[in-house]
Amino acid sequence: MIIAIDGPAAAGKGTLARRIADHLGLAYLDTGLLYRATGRRVLDAGADPDDATAAETQAKSLDPADLDRDDLRTEDVAQAASQVSAIPGVRAALLDFQRRFAAEPPEGTAGAVLDGRDIGTVVCPDAAVKLFVTAEMEVRAERRFKELQEKDPDVIYARVLEEMRARDARDQSRSVAPLEPAKDAVIVDTSRLDAEQVFQNALQIIDRSRC
Numbered sequence: 001m002i003i004a005i006d007g008p009a010a011a012g013k014g015t016l017a018r019r020i021a022d023h024l025g026l027a028y029l030d031t032g033l034l035y036r037a038t039g040r041r042v043l044d045a046g047a048d049p050d051d052a053t054a055a056e057t058q059a060k061s062l063d064p065a066d067l068d069r070d071d072l073r074t075e076d077v078a079q080a081a082s083q084v085s086a087i088p089g090v091r092a093a094l095l096d097f098q099r100r101f102a103a104e105p106p107e108g109t110a111g112a113v114l115d116g117r118d119i120g121t122v123v124c125p126d127a128a129v130k131l132f133v134t135a136e137m138e139v140r141a142e143r144r145f146k147e148l149q150e151k152d153p154d155v156i157y158a159r160v161l162e163e164m165r166a167r168d169a170r171d172q173s174r175s176v177a178p179l180e181p182a183k184d185a186v187i188v189d190t191s192r193l194d195a196e197q198v199f200q201n202a203l204q205i206i207d208r209s210r211c
Helices: 013-024 032-044 052-060 064-068 075-084 088-103 119-123 137-149 157-173 195-210
Strands: 002-006 027-030 112-116 129-134 186-189
Touching: 002 013, 002 119, 013 027, 013 112, 013 129, 013 195, 027 088, 032 052, 032 064, 032 075, 032 088, 052 075, 052 088, 075 157, 088 112, 088 119, 112 119, 119 129, 129 195, 137 157, 186 195
Parallel strands: 002 112, 002 129, 027 112, 129 186
Antiparallel strands: none
16 A cells, blocks of 8 residues: 655644554655755765756765764755755656655555655556545644754744745746645645544545545
8 A cells, every 4th residue: 555645734634644653664765865864965975956967966865874963853954855856867867766765665564655745646656545635734834843943042023034934935836846736635624633632534535545
């Protein structure tokens, strides 16, 4: 079984994907980490994340160990990830990695849960279940603000909101694999739901797909 979970930043898709994978005994891949790791490598090299040549070079040389770095969750890396993800050569370089994971999940598991921006539309268009997890912009910004505030008390909500708007616009308008729901995806709006409610709703959707 392949479960594709897409959606914008801070909508809750990562939390949901991990819980589903654990609950069903499936492998889990946060595909956003691939782009974050690429963005991190570009920044470390002192290059511009909008530089296609530099970004493609880093994507092609990405090592699985890069995904274990503890500095991939910063806001500058998030922005760099969004920038490099708009580059066709970067997406092509990382596409095979994702598809291999889905087709041959590690540790002999019976399937995989992948979350990202284009899993249901590009990476795994034949996934058994496709969810598009979203929430209102202000709700997502508030969630990200609280998350960042734990690490940096001086973080400013208005800036978080502005950066999220810019990231959404970039993700939705890119020419290759823009952020959008697959035609057969089930939309899950988490604006007024807690994590447990989202999880139970998702399990019901998965159960229906098995019938």
